[in-house]
Amino acid sequence: MKIAIAGAGAMGSRFGFMLHQAGNDVILIDKWEDHINEIRKNGLKVNLNGEMFTSYIPIYFPEEIAETKQKIDLILLFTKAMQLEDMLSALSTAIHSETKVLCLLNGIGHEDVIEKFMPKDNILIGITMWTAGLAGAGKAELIGDGSVELQNLAPKGKDYALEVVKILDQAGLHCKYSPDVRYSIWEKACVNGTVNGTCALLDATIAELGQTDVAVSIIKNILHEFVLVAKQERLILDEAAVLQKIIKTFDPNGIGNHYPSMHQDLVKNHRLTEVDYINGVVVRKGEKYGIDTPFCTLLTELIHAKEQLIGAK
Amino acid sequence: MKIAIAGAGAMGSRFGFMLHQAGNDVILIDKWEDHINEIRKNGLKVNLNGEMFTSYIPIYFPEEIAETKQKIDLILLFTKAMQLEDMLSALSTAIHSETKVLCLLNGIGHEDVIEKFMPKDNILIGITMWTAGLAGAGKAELIGDGSVELQNLAPKGKDYALEVVKILDQAGLHCKYSPDVRYSIWEKACVNGTVNGTCALLDATIAELGQTDVAVSIIKNILHEFVLVAKQERLILDEAAVLQKIIKTFDPNGIGNHYPSMHQDLVKNHRLTEVDYINGVVVRKGEKYGIDTPFCTLLTELIHAKEQLIGAK
Numbered sequence: 021m022k023i024a025i026a027g028a029g030a031m032g033s034r035f036g037f038m039l040h041q042a043g044n045d046v047i048l049i050d051k052w053e054d055h056i057n058e059i060r061k062n063g064l065k066v067n068l069n070g071e072m073f074t075s076y077i078p079i080y081f082p083e084e085i086a087e088t089k090q091k092i093d094l095i096l097l098f099t100k101a102m103q104l105e106d107m108l109s110a111l112s113t114a115i116h117s118e119t120k121v122l123c124l125l126n127g128i129g130h131e132d133v134i135e136k137f138m139p140k141d142n143i144l145i146g147i148t149m150w151t152a153g154l155a156g157a158g159k160a161e162l163i164g165d166g167s168v169e170l171q172n173l174a175p176k177g178k179d180y181a182l183e184v185v186k187i188l189d190q191a192g193l194h195c196k197y198s199p200d201v202r203y204s205i206w207e208k209a210c211v212n213g214t215v216n217g218t219c220a221l222l223d224a225t226i227a228e229l230g231q232t233d234v235a236v237s238i239i240k241n242i243l244h245e246f247v248l249v250a251k252q253e254r255l256i257l258d259e260a261a262v263l264q265k266i267i268k269t270f271d272p273n274g275i276g277n278h279y280p281s282m283h284q285d286l287v288k289n290h291r292l293t294e295v296d297y298i299n300g301v302v303v304r305k306g307e308k309y310g311i312d313t314p315f316c317t318l319l320t321e322l323i324h325a326k327e328q329l330i331g332a333k
Numbered sequence: 334m335k336i337a338i339a340g341a342g343a344m345g346s347r348f349g350f351m352l353h354q355a356g357n358d359v360i361l362i363d364k365w366e367d368h369i370n371e372i373r374k375n376g377l378k379v380n381l382n383g384e385m386f387t388s389y390i391p392i393y394f395p396e397e398i399a400e401t402k403q404k405i406d407l408i409l410l411f412t413k414a415m416q417l418e419d420m421l422s423a424l425s426t427a428i429h430s431e432t433k434v435l436c437l438l439n440g441i442g443h444e445d446v447i448e449k450f451m452p453k454d455n456i457l458i459g460i461t462m463w464t465a466g467l468a469g470a471g472k473a474e475l476i477g478d479g480s481v482e483l484q485n486l487a488p489k490g491k492d493y494a495l496e497v498v499k500i501l502d503q504a505g506l507h508c509k510y511s512p513d514v515r516y517s518i519w520e521k522a523c524v525n526g527t528v529n530g531t532c533a534l535l536d537a538t539i540a541e542l543g544q545t546d547v548a549v550s551i552i553k554n555i556l557h558e559f560v561l562v563a564k565q566e567r568l569i570l571d572e573a574a575v576l577q578k579i580i581k582t583f584d585p586n587g588i589g590n591h592y593p594s595m596h597q598d599l600v601k602n603h604r605l606t607e608v609d610y611i612n613g614v615v616v617r618k619g620e621k622y623g624i625d626t627p628f629c630t631l632l633t634e635l636i637h638a639k640e641q642l643i644g645a646k
Contacts, residue, residue, distance in 0.1 A: 221534060221635060224642055232641045234634040241631065314627035318554065321547040322534060322635075328545045329537050 021187075024049055024092040024114070026107050027099035028079060030152035031124075033160040035096055035193065037066050040077050042191035047090075048079040049111070051103075056081065058158030066160045082110030090114055094184065095121045097130075101297035104130060108137045120180055122170060124148045126281070127297030128209050129305075131173055141177050144184060146170030146201050147208050150193070167194040171201035206255055210246045210262050213298045214239040215269060216282035217319045221326065223287055225277055230270025239266055242299070245313045249302050252309040285332075286323070292332045295323040334500075337362055337405040337427070339420050340412035341392060343465035344437075346473040348409055348506065350379050353390050355504035360403075361392040362424070364416075369394065371471030380468070381475045395423030403427055407497065408434040410443075414610035417443060421450045433493055435483060437461045439594070440610030441522050442618075444486055454490050457497060459483030459514050460521050463506070480507040484514035519568055523559045523575050526611045527552040528582060529595035530632045534639065536600055538590055543583025552579055555612070558626045562615050565622040598645075599636070605645045608636040 021044070025036040028048035040046040048064075050056060056079050063074040080088065092114045099107045104125065108115075115138060122144040123130050134143050150166025168188055172181040181197060188195035198204060218238060219229050229235050240263065247257045270276050285291040299316040306313035326332075334357070338349040341361035353359040361377075363369060369392050376387040393401065405427045412420045417438065421428075428451060435457040436443050447456050463479025481501055485494040494510060501508035511517060531551060532542050542548050553576065560570045583589050598604040612629040619626035639645075 218635070218638075222638055222642055224638075228642055229638065232638040234638050234641075238631065238634050238638070241627065312627075314554065314625075315631050318551065318628050318631050321551050322531075325531075325535055325537075325542065325545040325547050325551070328547075329535055329541055 021045065021093040022047065022090065023094045023096065023187075024085075024111070025096050025098060026082075026111060027097065027103070028055070029098065030154045030160065031148070031150065032096070032098035033064060033066070033154070034150055034152040034162050035098065035188075036077055037064060037068075037073070037075050037160065037162070038191045038193055039187070040075055041073075044187065044191070046077055047092075048077050049082055049085065049107070050079060051082060052157065054157035055079075055154075062158060064160060065158055066162060067155070068162045069164070082107055085111055086113040088114075091116050092119055094187075095119065097121060097123045097125060097134075099125070100292075101125055101127050101130065101294045102292060105133050105136070108134065112137060118142075120144060120177075120184070122146065122184060124168065124170075125297075126208065126212055127294055128205065128301045129297070140174040141172075142180075143173040144170050144177060144181050145173055145205065146198070147204050148193075165194075167196070169196055169198040169201055169204050171198045202255055203257070206246065206250050206257060207262055207265065209298055209301075210243055210257065211266050211269060212280070212282075213246055213302065213316070214242045214266050216280040217293075217295055217299060217323050218242075219280050220283040220286045220293065221319075221322055223283070225279055226269050227272040227276030230267070230276060235270070236263075236267065239263065242315045242319065245302055245306065245311070245316050248311050249305045249309065249313065252305070252311065282323070286326060286330070290330050290332050292327055293323055295320050299323075334358065334406040335360065335403065336407045336409065336500075337424070338409050338411060339395075339424060340410065340416070341368070342411065343467045343473060344461070344463065345409070345411035346377060346379070346467070347463055347465040347475050348411065348501075349390055350377060350381075350386070350388050350473065350475070351504045351506055352500070353388055354386075357500065357504065359390055360405075361390050362395055362398065362420070363392060364395060365470065367470035368392075368467075375471060377473060378471055379473045379475060382477070395420055398424055399426040401427075404429050405432055407500075408432065410434060410436045410438060410447075412438070413605075414438055414440050414443065414607045415605060418446050418449075421447065425450060431455075433457060433490075433497070435459065435497060437481065437483075438610075439521065439525055440607055441518065441614045442610070453487040454485075455493075456486040457483050457490060457494050458486055458518065459511065460517050461506075478507075480509070482509055482511040482514055482517050484511045515568055516570070519559065519563050519570060520575055520578065522611055522614075523556055523570065524579050524582060525593070525595075526559055526615065526629070527555045527579050529593040530606075530608055530612060530636050531555075532593050533596040533599045533606065534632075534635055536596070538592055539582050540585040540589030543580070543589065548583070549576075549580065552576065555628045555632065558615055558619065558624075558629050561624050562618045562622065562626065565618070565624065595636070599639060599643070603643050603645050605640055606636055608633050612636075 025032045028050040066073040153161040282293045302316040338345045341363040379386040466474040615629040
């Protein structure tokens with residue numbers, strides 16, 4: 021079974037490396053030229069919890085995939101949300117009727133994009149709690165522990181989902197089948213949707229945000245909009261429990277001292293954020309269902325204003 | 334008639350200087366020690382559109398006023414909104430039954446504070462379009478043109494209002510009596526409430542904000558809350574006209590290239606902002622009238638979070 025990691029940044033490098041180490045037939049696909057050249061020349065250098073590895077995994081630009089004429093059996097998606105459609109387009113010649121895809125991207129509703137390229141039966145969705153970093157082109161920093169939850173999008177996909185759970189779990193990725201992965205996806209989006217944009221705007225770590233007097237009020241208001249919109253999709257979030265989960269992220273002994281990804285994108289790297297796939301989705305779904313989402317609206321627009329002001333790309 | 338300038342920062346220095354030059358009996362009251370020492374020693378140095386002046390105007394700390402046993406006939410209020418109550422407390426021994434006060438502070442609802450210290454009949458409210466800057470302690474930069482509009486808060490105060498219009502106008506302050514100054518105060522608050530906090534959060538000039546794709550959407554949403562709340566106080570704002578007035582501030586040939594005052598307070602000087610007296614008032618009045626004000630709520634809370642994160646005082 022050929023597994024393609026579509027988007028071989030930090031997290032893609034983790035999954036690619038661990039699956040490759042476990043003996044799977046893995047290829048990486050990415051657009052970052054320096055990263056690709058470095059991996060082709062010197063291999064992927066990995067710091068796995070302090071132990072150093074060099075892994076020679078084939079890596080391609082998306083547009084090279086058509087030329088290689090290879091067929092891919094399983095695609096693990098790790099692009100930025102806004103690059104998802106372009107990536108799937110580039111891989112279309114490698115996708116056959118049995119190709120499956122597993123989407124572990126942050127945010128909500130990516131299956132709507134994926135369904136343009138393959139039948140619903142072939143789509144798996146999930147979340148991961150793994151973290152990963154890049155210390156430069158070709159250099160992955162894989163520190164700490166994590167897990168994966170996944171589920172088939174359509175009933176027919178369950179057997180395959182269980183097979184993928186096994187493959188990931190055997191590679192040490194701590195994967196389990198989830199009977200209700202949509203709940204986990206929305207719950208994670210609630211954490212990201214309340215903390216990420218706010219920290220990016222305020223130039224604060226999660227713990228710093230958490231120490232302000234207004235943090236809980238800001239979070240409650242945004243969270244409530246996620247809950248109302250999810251309800252329209254017959255997903256009943258336990259609002260009090262999710263709030264506690266968000267408040268727990270403030271803990272400096274946990275992830276509190278980190279800048280969330282949207283802050284890293286915007287403030288540190290001057291890149292476009294994924295806000296449209298987190299808070300922006302709630303705004304769009306709110307419009308569709310006739311639910312006001314002023315907090316997500318203002319937050320999304322302020323992030324877009326900041327992106328434009330700093331010339332994010 | 335003894336005129337006290339309560340709060341002799343940039344704008345207070347302008348009014349104090351121009352009234353003093355016109356021959357009025359003026360005193361300044363402020364809390365900034367270096368500023369007071371400099372003015373006492375070397376006079377107030379003024380750059381009035383390129384022409385230099387030195388003006389020897391008596392200046393006091395608020396707590397010195399009681400010792401001097403002087404009575405004040407007219408108080409011009411130019412404190413920060415959050416210092417208003419303390420200032421009036423400090424001046425209470427100098428306030429007699431005929432003392433009048435003119436409030437030209439930005440924001441809404443300062444009369445509620447002032448009424449604790451004197452009868453409604455003695456209160457004048459208004460707005461000014463003058464600008465002013467300080468180049469350091471004792472150094473005022475008074476560039477450009479401006480105007481004042483004022484009105485009595487209660488019907489009985491009209492004669493006195495007309496008298497004050499005359500005094501200010503004779504000092505070159507381009508003052509006129511307004512038959513509906515509340516409209517002007519709310520309109521100015523709409524401009525400040527949509528542009529100031531947004532620019533402070535985004536670290537942008539007014540023109541930079543205006544150039545973003547989302548500026549008009551952000552402004553429309555915030556403005557609408559001002560309009561709904563004002564309506565509850567029987568003030569009907571022309572929403573389309575106010576929107577155009579706000580959009581006009583984006584013009585780099587006008588005030589567009591300036592950072593608004595809230596940005597100066599927060600980003601440049603790490604001081605507390607007046608957001609509670611602009612957007613915060615709309616939130617509090619909205620609660621009173623049962624009107625949702627999510628946009629003003631989130632903006633106010635984000636500004637407060639930023640104040641706390643940077644240790645603003």
